[in-house]
Amino acid sequence: MIEREEMPYDVVIVGGGPAGLSTAIRLKQLDPEIQVCVLEKGSEIGAHILSGATFDPKAIDELLPEWREMDCPMAETPVTDNWHWHLTKGKKFSIPHAIQPKFMSNHGNYTGSLGNLCRWLGEQAEALEVEIFPGFPAAEILYDDNGAVIGVQTGDMGVGRDGEPKGDFQPGMNLLGKYTVFCEGARGHLTKRLKAKYDLEANCEPQIYGLGMKELWDIDPDKHVPGRVIHTQGWPLSENDAWGGGFLYHQANGQVSLGFVAALDYKNPYIYPFEEFQRWKQHPEIKAILEGGKRVAYGARAINEGGWQSVPQLAFPGGVLAGCSAGFVNVPRIKGSHTAMKSGMLAAEAIAAALKAERGQDTLQEYDDAVRSSWIADELKLVQNAEPLVAKWGGELGTVLAGTDMWLRTLFGFGIAKPMKHHTDASCLQRADLYKPIDYPKPDGVISFDRLTSVSFSFTNHEEEQPCHLKLKDPAIPTQVNLPIYAGPEARYCPAGVYEFVADESAGGEALKLQINSQNCVHCKTCDIKDPTQNIEWVTPEGGGGPNYPNM
DSSP states (O other): OOOOOOEEEEEEEEESHHHHHHHHHHHHHHHHTEEEEEEEESSSTTTTTTOOEEEEEEHHHHTTTTGGHHHHHHHHOOEEEEEEEEEEESSEEOOOGGSSOOOGGGTOEEEEEEHHHHHHHHHHHHTTTTTEEETOEEEEEEEOOOEEEEEEEOOEEEEOSSEEEEEEEOOOOEEEEEEEEEETTOOOOOHHHHHHHHHHTTSSSOEEEEEEEEEEEOOGGGOOOEEEEEEEEEGGGGGGTEEEEEEEEOOOTTTTEEEEEETTTTTTOOOOOOHHHHHTTTSSHHHHHHHTEEEEEEEEEEEOOOOGGOOOOEETTTTEEEEGOOOOOOOOTOOOOHHHHHHHHHHHHHHHHHTTTTTTTSSOOHHHHHHHSHHHHHHHHHHHHHHHHHHHOHHHHHHHHHHHHHHHHHHHOSSSSOOOOOOOHHHOOOOOOGGGOOOOOOOOOOSSHHHHHHHHTTTTTSSSSEEEEEEEETTTTTIIIIIHHOTTTTTHHHOOEEEEEEEEEGGGTTEEEEEEEEOOOOOOHHHHHHOOOOOOOOOOOOOOOOOOOOOO
């Protein structure tokens, strides 16, 4: 049995994103004596953070009211100009903001790098004597004899492909806390286990997701309009009975942040989200902005899209869920950082009060209650049917119905329908024989690119001699089920080229096998979400592995 070092804290926080760092800062503001640590699986704070981002300052105004005067990088670029386009194949139609509810406006918001905001928040946390451990993923949950969470175990280092310790083996540590806060982001692998163990989704709809892909470009200075925000919907996904949308934000230093979100409830297994993104960039209105520019970074990440009806029970013995582990994204606004930060602050307030009362390892129902009576709930209830209506009725009619529902809820407090139900994204995929393959154009290497070249712009790196962190529950399913029935969707839904079907030389080269290029993985979690048989389980690789996003 491996002997592991134990490190006791009052509070252990899993994840160094907006929610986790806000939790840590608020705890120290309430009581500087509380011992807090933050675990971050990336090589540094911000390395795995990817978002548009157009940032609502509502939560940070509460957390750090003077943030604009504290050299926070997010303060550099206020939103100055706001556009919403409906795209057809060659044209755009502007949707006036006057017909949208006021809360959809980006007036007073900022656009910038969420990764850099997290780096700055990390500095604020460390100044308050929060201990931050980058490169240390939480690999396992620790429980006491009564089934309460008592902390987490970090991943072992120096394990070979065969699972056996190598010469440089270092066992993971047990970080123990009176309370553990899980802020792993969308589809966190420990959150997934907690939901199952404590049946946290018993009274809510299953979470559903979109796949967000993003690039940073240096563009022609004559085309750059600092603070301009553009959102699009419609083409190209509308051609294949799917939905999603694009964004293009003019940020600091002559850069634009652009990206594309494909809802993962699509039915056609031939849909290739990465290629849809590349097609979107070739739209005349988008291409005109990018021509003469240069791509400098790429990344991808799953996004919660379930809305209020998919928020699970948030508290359980010894721990809570916060941020995107819980699922507080406002889908129509394409924003979740402010709600994530607020949830972390509410978690901190509940934990600080419990510690003062000398409690520990119990269920913080007061945190769950606080979230459900907060402005997080008020905001998400206004838009709770927007995503389901678009998913059910399609881009055009669904958008009209969603807008109507949001207006009714804003003005009168009720919508056109009760909170709608969700199907899981995996269950939505249909048989390949019901569809025809999609002929995607080849990349031109100027505006559009291939996946493997794109992955090199995510600066992803994994230690090669380690167990594969993408686990197949049944190795036979990819070739015996997914390939013949769904045309091998693994080879298309992954935005990093991790999965490919290649000739099986052990069978004479006539059959195919699934090859997993785990070194390409950008930790988006799409495979864990969309695999139709739910045969793939994402677990943490060795510490520090994955993308190293610069200012995404």
